[in-house]
Amino acid sequence: MTPFAARIGRTRPAATFAMAARARALRAAGHNVISLAIGEPDLPTPPHVIEAAHRAALAGDTRYPPIAGTEALRAAVATKFSHDQGRAVSAKDVLITNGGKQAIFNAVMALIEPGDAVIIPAPCWAGYIQVVEFAGGVPVFVPCPAAAGFRLDAGALEAAITPRTKLLLLNYPNNPSGAIADTPMLAGVATVLRRHPQVMVISDDIYEHLIFEGDHHTLATATPDLVNRILTMSGVSKSYAMTGWRLGFCTGPADWLAAMTLVQGTATAGVSTISQAAAVAALEGPQDLLAERRTMYRHRRDLVIAALATAPGLACSRPEGAFYAFPSVTGLLGRTSPAGRPLYTDDDVAGALLDEALVATVPGSAFAMTGHIRLSTAAADPILTEATGRIVRFCEGVQ
């Protein structure tokens, strides 16, 4: 056996991709599977964005990029952050990354020593657990249950902080719950953070444009006195349907960004120039598509929530943002599936739903909150209608 580094033993493939792979295998075997496992827009990248990439390539924008990003894109992102945060953010305060995921990777690798504690409100995106464990950090989950609107309680945050705590990971709108941050929550979090100056924050705003009720609130805007401890990241993947272009960005304290740029320079020679040209077009081009797509995703959310409300054993709160539903399945546990399989856990429910109802979902255990399953609502109406119909029939058949 090759003696791989210990960090390889600490990481594992994301459950979302594992479920999607199981769905693909069933489909290849001739089954009519619907996969709601992966969270990505089903819509095309806007044509003007693709045209900008094409033009850039033809114009010879095909050499190694600056590691931190092209001047044009850093300037466009700086304009966006200046507008969002109501303060002057300049191009040198911006790092362009290979997807939002690499912004988080760079930030964690730059900051976390083995044994450092990282507070993660749960449920959370599975990618956080992966990267924190890869760096040797210790994820400390703070449960944010459905009854609390999946929002972070300041008292629970305070109780979780120890002298080893180095980082807090915030993500609103949240994957998988769809919860958004509100002003009282951010004020409570800020009060706690002021008492613990050693704790840095990553604010993952990747779903910032997918908000169905209310406005987007983010920590850096709510608490200008804390901006030198907050890394705010986002990207074009979800907002502009550009997951495959691998383009994320962030702003934060200069020393943290410099350390992250070193990590990025160690791992890659920066981000594809073609994707960066495309992202400039996305950010500087017409923005009406954001509102149009938001309306469409809201309609899909409503369709899914209404259908799931009729499923015996499921209880689904109304996501305020992102494109997921995260129903509780506890009403099905301790019972048996229509084909007679015992349902002890959310993993059992997701497994039985895939094998018996041919719908791929992801168990809540992958998001550090058992007793739930996650469905992506980023699919066309007929697909969502068929998938939720299958789920309802499955639940009706549970004994």
Ligand SMILES: Cc1ncc(COP(=O)(O)O)c(C=O)c1O
């Ligand atoms: C909460 C959250 N953060 C970050 C990402 C990564 O985004 P990207 O595709 O830009 O790397 C995702 C993708 O699923 C996500 O759900």
